[in-house]
Amino acid sequence: MLEPVMHILQSKRIILASGSPRRVEILKAVGLKFDVCPSLYEENLNPSKYKCHSEYVLDCASNKVQEVWDRLSAEGNQPDIIIGADTVVSMDGRLYGKPNKEDKAIEMLKELEGRAHTVFTGVILHMGTDRVKFTESTKVFMAPISEETIKAYVKTGEPLDKAGGYGIQGLGGSLIQKIEGDYFNVMGLPLHRLCQHLVEIVSNAN
Known part of the structure; x- marks a missing residue:
């Protein structure tokens, strides 16, 4: 999809405001040229104050992008486009973030197994004075999983620091x-x- 405008995108300085290896992998797969500048924003928003998860992930992504923009601007190093994103898992109105300990990951997977949950991602494209924002949701059906399998999977270390405690x-x-x-x-x-x-963005600018 990007091929007709890739020559224009390649001339832009694009920043990914995330240190996520998965996001880096996705952008590299489509041939996009970009630099990685993980946001230093401390994720401290209270999700319970939001009417919907889409608004929450958009605000999280927006704050990440703004921190990177402000930092790079202060250095006199403004990029053309900053891409920022935030992802959460939701089931029965509850948000499942990124477990940082094995016991948390086990607890999370025990609740998700055998049921369907929804993954929400908020994305911000920041171009100086202009912004594009959108959210995407995907319904995921997790198979019934034994406790033995869950514990063995968590032992691999893969679930840690991934929304919902798994890496698809x-x-x-x-x-x-x-x-x-x-x-x-x-x-x-x-x-x-x-x-x-x-x-x-590229077509409208040209």
């Missing part, structure tokens, strides 16, 4: 029966809609 692109993919929606959204960056907006 890795070993965790074997735990997923099916999805409804964008696969890349579950990885942390809805690729199709991101590319759509990049094409629109």
Whole structure:
């Protein structure tokens, strides 16, 4: 999708405001040239104060992008485009973030196994005075999983620091029966809609 405008995108300084290896992998797969500048924003928003998860992830992504923009601007190093994203898992109105300990990951997977949950990602494209923002949701059906399997999976270390406590692109993919929606959204960056907006941004600017 990006091929007709890739020569223009390649001339832009694009920043990914995330240190996520999955997001880096997704952007590299479509041939995009970019630099990684993880946001230093401290994620301290209270999700319970939001009417919907989409608003929450958008605000989180927006704050990440703003921190990077302000920092680079202060250094006199403004990019052309900053891409920022935030991803959460939701089930029964509850948000599941990124477990940082094995026991938290086990607890999370015990609740998600055998049921369907939704992955929400908020994306911000920041171009100086202009911004594009959107959200994507994907329904994920996790298979029934034994406690033994959950504990063995968590021992691999893969679930740590991943929303919902699993990585669909890795070993965790074997735990997923099916999805409804964008696969890349579950990885942390809805690729199709991101590319759509990049094409629109470049086309409108030229």
